[in-house]
Amino acid sequence: MSNTGESQDIDHATSAISPPDNKTRRYDRQLRLWAASGQSALESARILVLSASATSTAVLKNLVLPGIGSFTLLDPADATSADAGNNFFLNGQASVGRPRAVEAVPLLRELNDSVGGEAVVRNVEDVLSEEEGREWVRGFSLVVAHNLRKDTLERLAKMLWEDVSAPPLIVVRSAGFLAEFFIQFHEQCVSEPHTDETPPSLRITRPFPALREWAVGVDYDALDPTDHGHVPFAVILVRAVEDWKAEHGALPSTYAEKQAFKAVLRALKKKPDEENFDEAEAQAWRVWAGDAAPADVRKLFELSPLDPSTASSTQFTSTVPTDSEQQVEITPTTPNAPFHALLRTLARFADAHEGLLPLSGALPDMRTDTASYVRLQELFKDQARAEKEEFAALLREQHPDVASLVSADALDTFVKNAHHVRVLRGRRWGAWEETARGAGLATALQNQPREAATHLVLSAVATLLNDNPDGSTVTLDALKAEVHKLIGENAEVPQELEDAIGEVARAPTADLPNTAAFLGGLIAQEAIKMITKQYVPVNGYCVVDLVDSWTCVIGKDT
């Protein structure tokens, strides 16, 4: 084909189209993960970091770069020669003798002009002893504490736990090659978990009228060969289900029935290369999976929101939804009120539709022609829009006070992810050791020896450093004695515990550059998940061993 008269001037062709602005370009690689909604959540976040250690600045670096709103680095100490050697966010020896928070903040801020940052040269203990200081701490979106003195940490964790609206606290401990962190939070409602990229229910077994009408109207014998090879798999499956039900009364359930169902699909093929029928067979699992709400989502229907009046009790330690007889009323002051109102509306919707959740509207690609695909997509979109409107009306009717707090975007996101939404209930930092002390911890040490050993030894070293921060009292024997206080005097000790004790005794106060960087990345990932409510954060102690290079989670269960 000749291109005479077709050759175009690029300048002219693109004059109406301008590339994205600098901010969008700068954040392009992360916007592809958490989109504008996640970015806007990050930009509203205010982070408090306690101690300007190498680990702390590593965490902050990974939060300043993606563009959090602002951060505060609180640390009373002057930079030492050792700090100048292991912290990338100090000016080498020039920083020695100056407050390390003050030295670090400008070097962190230069990573991203749009992030605010300030240094506060104070002792955390002093801040916590004033009501004004406690209020100030509670005003942040997230608090991170690295190797904080044990007494202070206990006080801080308790204070933040007592108030349901207080920010989550990430507790980080490290010594040499070993480390762990724990996120103390009351409740994390994940509206976009990104855990399952397969489009959910396509209503194969419960088709909406327009979809069913198309499927039952297909006359395979009347179609010309091209059209026959272009019937979309969703339509093929809906039709096959309808025919199967007419003949057998119920859906295929036994292995033999499922094989027979697949054989029916194969028999529809007129030519071996009709890939639409291959797709239908490969997607036949959708028939036995059904279209009702997944069990994990149904469990959330019974979940009661947290009750702020019982904040200081151990109620928050429940990790499974409590089965409540009478449902607590949701008011605008209920913790995570919009999410719980949406969840309860979802339950009502499922009730009214025999277990179905609102259609997500997403349609996977399938072998078909453009017109059929676009037609099918429009049917799905129209149906999804109608169901979303019905859902929105239910929300307004059931929760008039809270409905106004739910933005159109939030409602849209919730409905699109209705099949995957998650709710995590966290625990108070230290609650596991208190409830499992003795036999429980000893059992954990038998069941998950390397993970439990690492956690227990990091706990033990924190106790020893509480009174002697220079590490002078940290010996093999002292660590072992502390661990036995936790697991019982006569508890059996696996080799893994000896290894962990030896590793911590070797480097009790070492904030190694690589360990700091590793933690800096892990904790920033978790902070981003907590802030954006996208992706699923870790629940329990995340334990790290950089000798054998593994991570693992323990202390999740009561």
Place this chain on the structure above:
Amino acid sequence: MATEVLTNGDAQAADWPDRYYHVDQILDRPGPRTDPSFMAGDGVKDFLRSQCKILVIGAGGLGCEILANLALSGFKDIHVIDMDTIDISNLNRQFLFRPKDVGKPKAIVAAEFIMNRVPGVKVTPYYGKIQDKDDDYYMQFNLVICGLDSVEARRWINATLVNLVDPENPESLKPLIDGGTEGFKGQARVILPTITSCYECSLDMLNKPTAFPICTIANTPRLPEHCIEWASVLEWPRVFQDKKLDTDDPEHIGWLYKTALARAKEFKIEGVTWSLTQGVVKNIIPAIASTNAIIAASCCNEAFKIATSSAAYLNNYFMLIGTDGVYSYTFEHEKREDCPVCGGEALDISISRDWTVDRLIEMLIEKQDIQIKKPSLSTATKQIYFQAPPQLEELTRPNLEKKVSELVEDGDHITVTASSLPFNLTLRVKYV
């Protein structure tokens, strides 16, 4: 391209007392799992800080992190290679770069930054390709760390380091530490060339790139991606003929976007955006600072342990998935006996006597554990098919229709070469 060498004071003089307070806790005494060969104290410190020479390949997302970690850990003679210049979209994670650096070579800016921030560390940048350097160059290093986003470059350095191994000379074995990330996921691994599983051994672990059938793009587009592929694969060469598409040129992306949008409108397909257009044509992989930090730290931690023997090193693969909690898996990836790079054996293939040369080539392109685009085939005595030069291609083209069994005896070897393949692949043909 010139190698710019920057010096940064006298390495030893810059070591103020207590500079290595943290790292020295590890280097002054062994841990319970430390190998007896560990020379605690001055011996190991001297090797790390005065003798060890390390090469970092890539000064991007992983590279920036790797350079900073190595410098703080006490490596003082660091070399870095990168062929790229800084783009604004790097700034959300490549933390050694600022807006004023956009357009400058990554290796040079990163090296300068590290030397300014960490006194006494010498970082020697090379702005260019890894393929520019010869065996002598790679032989000078004790260790190599890779933070690359290209499969091709990884295969090249992997094959180069495997070939460098001389059983008579232990110094010729250069441990290769390789990291990679995508979104909240990543992996780090240690490769001891010829001893452990190499990069080539694990090629089949890579995700198959999304490829849309040309008939879908041309005739039955359904997704916005199909319209974008139509614009870049079919329309661009038709309209601009020999003009090369530059995916870094916003005007070119703009044209593709506009063209794809028009096609989408014609077919009533929604969802063509600038961002998607760029993502499809550049095959953009999401990348964030935190994941790069984890993987780079893991790579540097292994480098530190290998260089000092202060603790056992990773055997040999660490995989992290951070989307649902923190999940990681540490395992030993096994060496492939028939690995074309480190296995030393010919790869056995069983084919039908009826297969044409063309069919065999198609099979090779499809094969996930080989990954070649345009293979050329020959035997010890015959040229079967050559992709280039054009005269040779023309001469061998008639063979495409011939049966392989007419050209190659059962049990004979076929040598496969390709420009993207940094080694010759030997196939042993068996007819079934």
